Structures are given as C-alpha cells and as structure tokens.
Amino acid sequence: MGSAPAASTAIVLENRQVGPGCYRMRLENEYIARCAVPGQFVHVRIPGPPLDPLLRRPFSVCQVEPSHGAFLILYQVVGRGTRMLSTLRPGDKLDVLGPLGRGFEMLRVGGGGNEGSVGNNSRESEGGNGIGSVGSGSGTVKVALVAGGLGIAPLIMLSHAIFRSGVGFVFVVGARSGELLAGLDLIPRASCGNALLSGCPANPEPASPGIVQGAHLPPSGCDMATGYTGPCCEVQVVTEDGSVGRRGLVTDALRDVLAGGDIACAYACGPAGMLREVARLGEAFHVPVQVSLEARMACGLGACLGCAVKAREAATRSGRAGYLRVCADGPVFWAEEVDLDGIG
Ligand SMILES: Cc1cc2nc3c(=O)[nH]c(=O)nc-3n(C[C@H](O)[C@H](O)[C@H](O)COP(=O)(O)OP(=O)(O)OC[C@H]3O[C@@H](n4cnc5c(N)ncnc54)[C@H](O)[C@@H]3O)c2cc1C
Numbered sequence: 001m002g003s004a005p006a007a008s009t010a011i012v013l014e015n016r017q018v019g020p021g022c023y024r025m026r027l028e029n030e031y032i033a034r035c036a037v038p039g040q041f042v043h044v045r046i047p048g049p050p051l052d053p054l055l056r057r058p059f060s061v062c063q064v065e066p067s068h069g070a071f072l073i074l075y076q077v078v079g080r081g082t083r084m085l086s087t088l089r090p091g092d093k094l095d096v097l098g099p100l101g102r103g104f105e106m107l108r109v110g111g112g113g114n115e116g117s118v119g120n121n122s123r124e125s126e127g128g129n130g131i132g133s134v135g136s137g138s139g140t141v142k143v144a145l146v147a148g149g150l151g152i153a154p155l156i157m158l159s160h161a162i163f164r165s166g167v168g169f170v171f172v173v174g175a176r177s178g179e180l181l182a183g184l185d186l187i188p189r190a191s192c193g194n195a196l197l198s199g200c201p202a203n204p205e206p207a208s209p210g211i212v213q214g215a216h217l218p219p220s221g222c223d224m225a226t227g228y229t230g231p232c233c234e235v236q237v238v239t240e241d242g243s244v245g246r247r248g249l250v251t252d253a254l255r256d257v258l259a260g261g262d263i264a265c266a267y268a269c270g271p272a273g274m275l276r277e278v279a280r281l282g283e284a285f286h287v288p289v290q291v292s293l294e295a296r297m298a299c300g301l302g303a304c305l306g307c308a309v310k311a312r313e314a315a316t317r318s319g320r321a322g323y324l325r326v327c328a329d330g331p332v333f334w335a336e337e338v339d340l341d342g343i344g
C-alpha cells in the first residue's frame with residue numbers, strides 16, 4: 001500500500017448548510033484533490049482547545065476538483081466534533097490526514113481496447129475478490145449505487161468515475177424525508193441524468209418531478225432526444241415518509257432494480273441495517289455487492305485496531321483472517337468478506 005500519508009493543511013473554501021444539520025464543506029488541499037479515489041476518506045482534526053476533541057473524525061471524500069486543488073465533504077452534525085466543524089468559516093484551516101483507506105473496486109468494461117475502468121484499482125492489483133471485465137461496450141453495462149442518508153457522500157465521487165468510464169448506473173438514494181436528501185445535485189447528469197426525476201423518454205414515469213430542498217435538479221435535463229448515446233445515469237429517490245419520490249425504503253427500490261436483471265455490481269453506503277439488506281438482495285439476485293462501512297476510529301491508519309470488524313470466511317480465504325480494520329482494510333469491503341450482523 002505504500003507509506004501512510006502525512007497530515008497536511010486544508011483551507012476551508014466554503015462551509016454551507018444544505019439541509020437540517022447537514023453541511024457541505026469545500027476544502028483546498030492539492031494532494032487530496034489529486035490522489036483521492038472513490039471510497040477513500042480523510043481523517044480530520046477538529047480545531048478547538050488543545051487535544052479537544054482528542055480524536056480525529058473521519059469523513060468520506062465526496063467529490064474532488066483536481067484542477068482547483070479542492071475537494072468536498074458532506075457531513076451531518078451528530079455530536080461535538082461535527083458541531084464545531086459546522087462553525088468554521090472560509091479561510092479557516094484544518095489539519096487533515098488522507099486520503100486514507102481502500103476505496104471501491106471497479107468494474108472493467110469490455111474485453112480490450114480503450115475501455116475504461118472505474119476508480120480505485122488497489123484490490124485488483126493485489127489479486128483481490130475482483131469482478132473483472134464485464135460487458136462489451138459503452139452504455140451496455142450498468143451498476144447500482146445505493147445510498148441511505150449521508151451514505152451518499154462516497155457514492156457521489158464513485159458515480160462520476162463510473163460515468164467517465166462509460167458505464168451506466170442506477171443511483172438509488174434514500175432518506176427518512178425529502179428535506180434530509182443531500183447531494184443529489186452533485187450526481188452527474190450529462191446524459192439522461194436524473195432521468196426519473198426529469199421525465200426521460202426511456203422512463204416515462206418520473207419518480208418525482210419535484211425539486212428537492214438543497215438540490216438543484218435540471219429543469220428538463222435529458223438530452224436523449226439530441227442523439228446522446230453514452231451511459232445512462234438514472235436517479236431514483238425514495239423517502240420513508242413519501243415526501244419526495246417513492247415512499248418506502250431504499251432497498252424496496254433496489255429490489256426492483258436488481259429484478260430488472262442487468263446490474264453487474266452494487267455499491268452501497270448507509271446505515272448498518274440497510275447494508276445487511278443490500279447484501280441479502282445481492283445474494284438473492286446473484287449480484288456482487290460492495291459496502292462502505294462506518295466505525296468509530298482512532299488512528300485511522302490501521303495501528304490501534306479500534307475500528308475492527310469481524311471477517312467472514314471469504315476474507316479469510318484471501319488471507320485476511322479474523323478481524324478487518326475498517327480504516328485500513330476498508331472502509332469498502334465485499335459484502336461477503338465482513339460479518340455484517342456484527343456491525344452498527
Ligand atoms: C470511513 C468513514 C467515513 C465517514 N464519512 C462520513 C461522511 O461523509 N459524512 C458524515 O456526516 N459522516 C461520516 N462518517 C461518520 C462521522 O465520522 C461521524 O459522524 C463523526 O465522527 C461524528 O463526530 P462527532 O464528534 O460529531 O460525534 P461524536 O460526539 O463523536 O458522536 C456522536 C454520535 O455519532 C456516532 N459516531 C461517532 N463517530 C462515528 C463513526 N465514525 N461512525 C459511525 N458513528 C459514529 C456516535 O456513536 C454517537 O452516537 C464517516 C465515518 C467513517 C468511519
């Protein structure tokens with residue numbers, strides 16, 4: 001894996017509230033903007049009185065802007081550290097460690113030629129549990145992304161990498177209520193993006209024609225009519241109270257997507273219960289699933305074992321027995337590698 005990254009300074013460029021208790025922070029740090037891959041995180045020292053809070057706080061890299069040397073995090077205020085983070089202003093400085101961890105393993109499209117691979121390839125190069133090469137060309141292969149609440153953060157960066165590689169996706173985004181949906185406006189939509197939201201001809205039944213608070217969905221969006229032939233990016237919104245999109249659980253929508261039969265891989269981030277159900281659905285529909293886990297962290301570098309989760313046999317087979325460290329062996333794992341019943 002190479003040497004651990006050193007801590008560096010990130011300058012707050014923007015720290016904007018985008019929903020109840022939810023903030024989007026744009027930070028300047030050239031190294032992270034250039035090196036982060038989808039699924040990795042940064043470990044942030046919250047500025048306060050010396051050693052308070054003592055431990056750094058982990059946040060997924062949500063988006064990178066290499067040309068501006070900037071990256072985004074999307075965070076929810078849940079306790080002291082995130083509350084302090086929400087008070088920062090442009091120009092304030094943060095001590096950040098990263099990018100850390102192992103990101104999502106990517107799907108390779110086609111059997112040769114100039115086809116892309118999506119995002120991080122560290123596991124492929126280490127002979128991991130890869131899904132290898134799928135499909136024969138641009139636009140024919142699809143993956144599913146499943147986000148519960150702020151679990152959308154790492155999947156946003158992933159969706160951009162997938163889109164650039166020519167793979168289509170169905171992005172199922174869920175929250176308890178519409179006002180808690182965050183980051184929808186950051187999902188790529190250069191093709192028939194947000195198709196279900198904007199009434200794409202291929203999906204005449206919009207899940208929600210509405211505008212979500214904090215998001216700026218395209219007014220008419222879809223340019224399929226102009227002959228676009230790239231990958232299709234479809235967004236399905238699900239809320240538990242039905243205030244936006246389909247009423248129900250994000251996994252209800254995922255079940256329908258997987259039943260459609262053309263999904264090569266599913267990527268999920270969200271609450272533990274949601275991840276367990278996504279893994280179960282993946283097994284039922286024979287779709288490989290990668291999950292991004294959250295655990296309380298101390299060092300963030302694989303040294304203290306404070307973030308360990310129990311490994312399952314599949315991980316043991318690939319030489320990673322006993323316990324896995326979310327910070328260093330993850331945060332992204334194949335669902336069958338981890339005892340998901342033991343998390344959350
Ligand atoms: C790899 C990784 C990526 C993450 N990405 C994001 C992100 O993009 N956006 C975001 O809002 N949050 C993210 N989190 C969770 C985030 O780190 C915690 O919400 C944050 O550390 C809480 O700090 P606090 O001081 O405000 O809360 P604390 O006062 O420390 O705790 C408040 C509550 O949050 C829970 N909590 C604290 N830390 C964690 C944690 N690491 N995982 C799960 N629950 C926790 C506690 O159990 C407690 O109930 C991520 C966590 C991990 C491990």
Ligand code: FES
Binds near residue numbers: 298300305
């Ligand atoms: S937080 Fe120390 S090993 Fe993961």
